[in-house]
Amino acid sequence: xxxxxxxxxxxxxxxxxxxxxxxxxxxxxxxxxxxxxxxxxxxxxxxxxxxxxxxxxxxxxxxxxxxxxxxxxxxxxxxxxxxxxxxxxxxxxxxxxxxxxxxxxxxxxxxxxxxxxxxxxxxxxxxxxxxxxxxxxxxxxxxxxxxxxxxxxxxxxxxxxxxxxxxxxxxxxxxxxxxxxxxxxxxxxxxxxxxxxxxxxxxxxxxxxxxxxxxxxxxxxxxxxxxxxxxxxxxxxxxxxxxxxxxxxxxxxxxxxxxxxxxxxxxxxxxxxxxxxxxxxxxxxxxxxxxxxxxxxxxxxxxxxxxxxxxxxx
Amino acid sequence: xxxxxxxxxxxxxxxxxxxxxxxxxxxxxxxxxxxxxxxxxxxxxxxxxxxxxxxxxxxxxxxxxxxxxxxxxxxxxxxxxxxxxxxxxxxxxxxxxxxxxxxxxxxxxxxxxxxxxxxxxxxxxxxxxxxxxxxxxxxxxxxxxxxxxxxxxxxxxxxxxxxxxxxxxxxxxxxxxxxxxxxxxxxxxxxxxxxxxxxxxxxxxxxxxxxxxxxxxxxxxxxxxxxxxxxxxxxxxxxxxxxxxxxxxxxxxxxxxxxxxxxxxxxxxxxxxxxxxxxxxxxxxxxxxxxxxxxxxxxxxxxxxxxxxxxxxxx
Numbered sequence: 001x002x003x004x005x006x007x008x009x010x011x012x013x014x015x016x017x018x019x020x021x022x023x024x025x026x027x028x029x030x031x032x033x034x035x036x037x038x039x040x041x042x043x044x045x046x047x048x049x050x051x052x053x054x055x056x057x058x059x060x061x062x063x064x065x066x067x068x069x070x071x072x073x074x075x076x077x078x079x080x081x082x083x084x085x086x087x088x089x090x091x092x093x094x095x096x097x098x099x100x101x102x103x104x105x106x107x108x109x110x111x112x113x114x115x116x117x118x119x120x121x122x123x124x125x126x127x128x129x130x131x132x133x134x135x136x137x138x139x140x141x142x143x144x145x146x147x148x149x150x151x152x153x154x155x156x157x158x159x160x161x162x163x164x165x166x167x168x169x170x171x172x173x174x175x176x177x178x179x180x181x182x183x184x185x186x187x188x189x190x191x192x193x194x195x196x197x198x199x200x201x202x203x204x205x206x207x208x209x210x211x212x213x214x215x216x217x218x219x220x221x222x223x224x225x226x227x228x229x230x231x232x233x234x235x236x237x238x239x240x241x242x243x244x245x246x247x248x249x250x251x252x253x254x255x256x257x258x259x260x261x262x263x264x265x266x267x268x269x270x271x272x273x274x275x276x277x278x279x280x281x282x283x284x285x286x287x288x289x290x291x292x293x294x295x296x297x298x299x300x301x302x303x304x305x306x307x308x309x310x311x312x313x314x
Numbered sequence: 315x316x317x318x319x320x321x322x323x324x325x326x327x328x329x330x331x332x333x334x335x336x337x338x339x340x341x342x343x344x345x346x347x348x349x350x351x352x353x354x355x356x357x358x359x360x361x362x363x364x365x366x367x368x369x370x371x372x373x374x375x376x377x378x379x380x381x382x383x384x385x386x387x388x389x390x391x392x393x394x395x396x397x398x399x400x401x402x403x404x405x406x407x408x409x410x411x412x413x414x415x416x417x418x419x420x421x422x423x424x425x426x427x428x429x430x431x432x433x434x435x436x437x438x439x440x441x442x443x444x445x446x447x448x449x450x451x452x453x454x455x456x457x458x459x460x461x462x463x464x465x466x467x468x469x470x471x472x473x474x475x476x477x478x479x480x481x482x483x484x485x486x487x488x489x490x491x492x493x494x495x496x497x498x499x500x501x502x503x504x505x506x507x508x509x510x511x512x513x514x515x516x517x518x519x520x521x522x523x524x525x526x527x528x529x530x531x532x533x534x535x536x537x538x539x540x541x542x543x544x545x546x547x548x549x550x551x552x553x554x555x556x557x558x559x560x561x562x563x564x565x566x567x568x569x570x571x572x573x574x575x576x577x578x579x580x581x582x583x584x585x586x587x588x589x590x591x592x593x594x595x596x597x598x599x600x601x602x603x604x605x606x607x608x609x610x611x612x613x614x615x616x617x618x619x620x621x622x623x624x625x626x627x628x629x
Binding site (some may be wrong): 027117120121124128129130132133136137145148150152153154155156157158160194197198199200219 | 326397433436440444445446448449453456457460461463464468469470471472473474476501506508509510
């Protein structure tokens, strides 16, 4: 391999998602000290020219590298876990890292009633608390009521939907959204929260449909001003579109670690559920196949593992 | 301890036949119904229902509903259902009550049942009514009472016995502040009562008593005794000592001029296989007479006979 190609390969091996273990072994392992120095001098992102005349690793990149090396391990451990433990740990992590409201909403709204119940059971075993008490204690703003209710929901999952009720609730939402300037107070509207938090998913899909007929817009688009309500509606009514959107945002260049973690989370948690539909949505929206995108941005074992999960065809 | 008396190995087929016979013809043999159903536990009753369905292609419960009437019918109907189905029915009746829902029953079931029982009840509710109990309850309530009740029904409390003493102390203070500022609809009060484990709630309430002199329920009265405050007091009583609570319900039901049969039936039916004996003992202690006497005095006919059978009356 030409020297410049090797430099490019090693740079890529250290960038993006996961590390390219094979290149690191085969190329880096063979480099003489001078070649390694060329690399250090040449890549300004990773190394800093120290005043005492040596090239020093940029600490931030070492930390980032740690994440990248561990990305494969994290994905394997998450994949191997019982689904209940996985969701319980995701919820717990979302609470103390941030809190990450989007992850709380994602887990609470995209799992089935029995799956969410299982996660709540596992949460008891793992953390000696109920998830609702931790969420209620850890979240303080007006979004608390919404989030506590979402993690404690046990929705009806049968086929019966009362169309009249769905229509009138769509009408109500339309009025409430128009009335709340900039949607700032919408999350404090108990009736809005009631509908989103207690109704069955099929019912809400019907509400979504009626809303479009009444107002001409999609419900989640009109909730642009209130992120939590918007995410709730998207997760409940069109989860595959939501997941493909989050995947796209997470695979952009230079996103932070928290955003990057979404890739592992979504692919591991959806591989057995609706990955096929997510792939279709992603392709439709962004014009590129999800496997191709992953090939592009990910490296090594992590990349191969993701591709294997994504290819499962569910 | 239970009061229900039942044989070890009854024959569901023989029972189903006897019940069929009791319902056939012009009259109904209520005594036979009482002596069979009133002396079978939940598993045995389920087997009888299945045998009856297999043999006669009919739901025993529906047959009883059409043969019997009044308070007796209500009691036998509810008794014969599976416990979680029964509680689902009680919840639905309470939610749909007019002009306002029967908050007390909703609080009672949410707070007294174990967390596994409550899950089974919610599941049974969905099968029966094709809605979740949360959505029905939320639709029929508003404001603070809604927050409280939906919270109580939705929670899946941690059931460990450990308590965090420091947390109990700080949350007792939060409750005290909420009360002294007379902001009872304080979100924090609802948070503590509807999310903490029962052990933790008890520890917090004990701290309250130690730190502020009286039990919290004495403080939870506003200028207008709202439904919310009343429900909150009931929740606290049910969480702290539900035998004492049940004794009070039964005593009040019998004290009323004209008995409150619904409450009396509900307590006896839901406790006969669990701890009606403890409630009886409490009743005796507090009222200096046995519960059976009070029931016998204030009720009559088949309804009375049925209740007394469940209370453990020997034949």
